[in-house]
Amino acid sequence: MKSIKLLxxxxxxxxxxxxxxxxxxxxxxxTHDAISVYQNGLQFTPGGHFVDTYTAVLTEAGGFTKEVTGxxxxxxxxxxxxxxxxxxxxxxxxxxxxIVYFRLPLGTFIFWIIFSTLxxxxxxxxxxxxxxxxxxxxxxxxxxxxxxxxASATGTFYFRQFFKSVPDELVEAARIDGAGPIxxxxxxxxxxxxxxxxxIFIIMFVYGWNQYLWPTLxxxxxxxxxxxxxxxxxxxxxxxxxxxxxxxxxALAILAMLPPVIxxxxxxxxxxxxxVESEK
Amino acid sequence: MAKIKLDDxxxxxxxxxxxxxxxxxxxxxGEFIVLVGPSGCGKSTLLRMVAGLEAITSGTAQIGARTVxxxxxxxxxxxxxxxxxxxxxxxxxxxxxxxxxxxRGTAKAEIESRVREAARILEIEDYLDRKPRxxxxxxxxRVAMGRAIVRDPAAFLFDEPLSNxxxxxxxxxxxxIKKLQKSLGTTSIYVTHDQLEAMTLADRLVVLNGGQxxxxxxxxxVYEKPASTFVASFIxxxxxxxxxxQKQGQSWQLQEGEGLEIELDVAAEEITLGVRPEDLHIIPxxxxxxxxxxxxxxxxxxxxxxxxxxxxxxxxxxxxxVILRAPGKAQFAIGSKLDVTxxxxxxxxxxxxxxxxxxxxxxxxxx
Ligand SMILES: Nc1ncnc2c1ncn2[C@@H]1O[C@H](COP(=O)(O)OP(=O)(O)O)[C@@H](O)[C@H]1O
Ligand SMILES: [Mg+2]
Numbered sequence: 001m002k003s004i005k006l007l008x009x010x011x012x013x014x015x016x017x018x019x020x021x022x023x024x025x026x027x028x029x030x031t032h033d034a035i036s037v038y039q040n041g042l043q044f045t046p047g048g049h050f051v052d053t054y055t056a057v058l059t060e061a062g063g064f065t066k067e068v069t070g071x072x073x074x075x076x077x078x079x080x081x082x083x084x085x086x087x088x089x090x091x092x093x094x095x096x097x098x099i100v101y102f103r104l105p106l107g108t109f110i111f112w113i114i115f116s117t118l119x120x121x122x123x124x125x126x127x128x129x130x131x132x133x134x135x136x137x138x139x140x141x142x143x144x145x146x147x148x149x150x151a152s153a154t155g156t157f158y159f160r161q162f163f164k165s166v167p168d169e170l171v172e173a174a175r176i177d178g179a180g181p182i183x184x185x186x187x188x189x190x191x192x193x194x195x196x197x198x199x200i201f202i203i204m205f206v207y208g209w210n211q212y213l214w215p216t217l218x219x220x221x222x223x224x225x226x227x228x229x230x231x232x233x234x235x236x237x238x239x240x241x242x243x244x245x246x247x248x249x250x251a252l253a254i255l256a257m258l259p260p261v262i263x264x265x266x267x268x269x270x271x272x273x274x275x276v277e278s279e280k
Numbered sequence: 281m282a283k284i285k286l287d288d289x290x291x292x293x294x295x296x297x298x299x300x301x302x303x304x305x306x307x308x309x310g311e312f313i314v315l316v317g318p319s320g321c322g323k324s325t326l327l328r329m330v331a332g333l334e335a336i337t338s339g340t341a342q343i344g345a346r347t348v349x350x351x352x353x354x355x356x357x358x359x360x361x362x363x364x365x366x367x368x369x370x371x372x373x374x375x376x377x378x379x380x381x382x383x384r385g386t387a388k389a390e391i392e393s394r395v396r397e398a399a400r401i402l403e404i405e406d407y408l409d410r411k412p413r414x415x416x417x418x419x420x421x422r423v424a425m426g427r428a429i430v431r432d433p434a435a436f437l438f439d440e441p442l443s444n445x446x447x448x449x450x451x452x453x454x455x456x457i458k459k460l461q462k463s464l465g466t467t468s469i470y471v472t473h474d475q476l477e478a479m480t481l482a483d484r485l486v487v488l489n490g491g492q493x494x495x496x497x498x499x500x501x502v503y504e505k506p507a508s509t510f511v512a513s514f515i516x517x518x519x520x521x522x523x524x525x526q527k528q529g530q531s532w533q534l535q536e537g538e539g540l541e542i543e544l545d546v547a548a549e550e551i552t553l554g555v556r557p558e559d560l561h562i563i564p565x566x567x568x569x570x571x572x573x574x575x576x577x578x579x580x581x582x583x584x585x586x587x588x589x590x591x592x593x594x595x596x597x598x599x600x601x602v603i604l605r606a607p608g609k610a611q612f613a614i615g616s617k618l619d620v621t622x623x624x625x626x627x628x629x630x631x632x633x634x635x636x637x638x639x640x641x642x643x644x645x646x647x
Contacts, residue, residue, distance in 0.1 A: 173427075174379075175332075175353045176360050179379075
């Protein structure tokens with residue numbers, strides 16, 4: 001028993017190290033200046049340049065146009081992540097609500113069509129999607145970044161399963177209590193779904209924040225670059241010009257990692273609840 | 281408060297199942313009606329049609345003077361209590377009770393006073409701020425009742441509200457519901473499959489079988505004069521003994537087995553004879569029967585339940601099984617022989633083919 005426990009811990013610790021050591025390298029490297037990184041390679045000791053590097057990354061304009069700062073990119077990422085998560089939650093909740101609670105002709109069929117779009121991820125349909133967005137003149141805009149990706153089969157599926165598990169009597173009690181479809185949705189279904197919403201919010205926020213391919217296609221204007229998309233571009237520019245600012249690139253990477261980590265840490269108890277239990 | 285009138289109500293579900301096959305009931309103002317019948321007989325369907333949760337296929341339902349076939353549940357002026365309580369899990373007890381009133385635009389002060397009053401009546405004042413999951417089953421049941429009471433509706437509809445409670449609480453809540461209904465005077469329709477619950481609660485019972493009304497009447501009338509073999513076997517516990525008889529010449533014989541002597545004068549070929557377990561009396565050793573019926577049975581099992589014992593026996597050799605109620609202290613050996621009798625007024629006769637009650641024609645009492 002004891003030895004098994006020990007083994008468990010060893011495995012856990014190894015796993016944690018495996019994940020954290022690269023992050024540690026990135027962080028410590030980002031606290032040195034560019035020259036010492038260039039000379040001595042990646043660092044695993046704190047350097048004295050934490051404040052300079054991060055101030056530079058966040059506030060100094062970089063890129064070709066020298067217009068975009070780390071802060072702008074972080075803002076763009078945040079807009080994308082939040083827009084993505086909130087949009088997907090709203091759309092998929094409404095879709096699931098319609099499918100579960102209204103006697104739509106072909107309701108089940110429609111659901112399976114939505115579900116089958118899981119087989120067509122963005123990468124598969126990227127050209128037509130791009131063409132449509134371009135045709136609509138939505139390049140280089142937040143709406144172009146967010147709206148085309150907002151439909152979510154996964155979200156619809158989870159909400160559908162959840163709504164189906166809500167007892168019919170609850171709907172009936174609400175009907176007798178005079179709650180119409182909209183009131184029922186807002187007063188009862190939404191509050192009941194809150195752990196589910198939190199779980200999906202985390203998944204979708206991180207997913208949106210980490211988008212790379214789509215922002216790369218849709219944004220050519222550096223003012224709309226997200227952290228994930230901008231990092232490499234900006235590093236390349238810097239590499240061409242002088243000693244590579246590896247420390248700044250690492251700082252950007254750390255910054256890009258931070259918000260998803262914070263979100264997960266804050267919402268993690270909800271996340272687990274949303275996936276394993278329900279309040280009914 | 282209102283009368284409820286159901287006229288030839290039918291329900292055919294989308295799949296073609298005819299759950300309710302033409303039911304008509306006139307319910308008086310303030311009356312407590314219990315729909316009782318075995319599982320699947322259409323009780324819930326009928327109740328849900330009154331509530332408006334299920335469309336009425338044909339026939340009319342009236343609440344008060346109004347035909348409500350096409351009226352939304354919220355506008356029918358009814359309140360319903362569900363088996364699983366159906367409380368809103370995320371709302372406090374207070375808000376659970378207040379929700380329906382809020383939706384109707386009742387003034388805040390009025391809501392407050394009504395909820396407090398209902399909570400006082402139901403003794404749940406201390407839990408008003410709790411969420412339903414922090415309550416016991418009995419307390420949840422009270423909240424569900426409270427939600428119905430605050431609305432002060434024309435009628436209460438109950439769908440097996442006590443089925444999820446343990447036996448002791450069920451008896452206690454049963455009494456409380458009855459008291460409450462009497463003091464509020466609100467017309468009520470109550471669905472249960474439990475005949476004892478039905479008997480104790482009802483002003484009038486409606487016994488349903490396969491989507492049809494078998495009998496409507498006061499509990500005691502239904503008990504004493506069951507309209508059919510179905511009602512006879514459903515109402516009363518242990519169930520009434522039913523014996524299939526056929527005429528052989530001038531006398532009546534069991535269709536299967538032997539061990540029964542009966543003298544009766546009925547113009548029929550086949551009948552079903554019914555006797556309640558408490559109406560069968562053991563003839564003491566050495567005496568002879570004074571009734572029209574004498575049965576010889578061999579004790580096969582005894583169930584002592586305290587105040588009394590249920591004695592199971594077979595008539596003759598491997599004939600039909602009968603049950604009789606004997607005093608709790610009486611001792612019976614398995615395999616021993618008993619002679620039992622019943623008085624003519626305690627015999628029920630049913631048509632052998634239709635199962636409908638026949639009024640007993642005069643019978644000869646033999647010494
Ligand atoms: N939504 C439904 N669709 C089809 N058949 C149903 C539905 N609800 C109930 N039934 C059928 O109708 C009959 C009566 O059901 P119900 O009224 O629930 O019976 P009870 O409440 O007396 O147990 C049953 O045979 C049941 O299977
Ligand atoms: Mg039922």
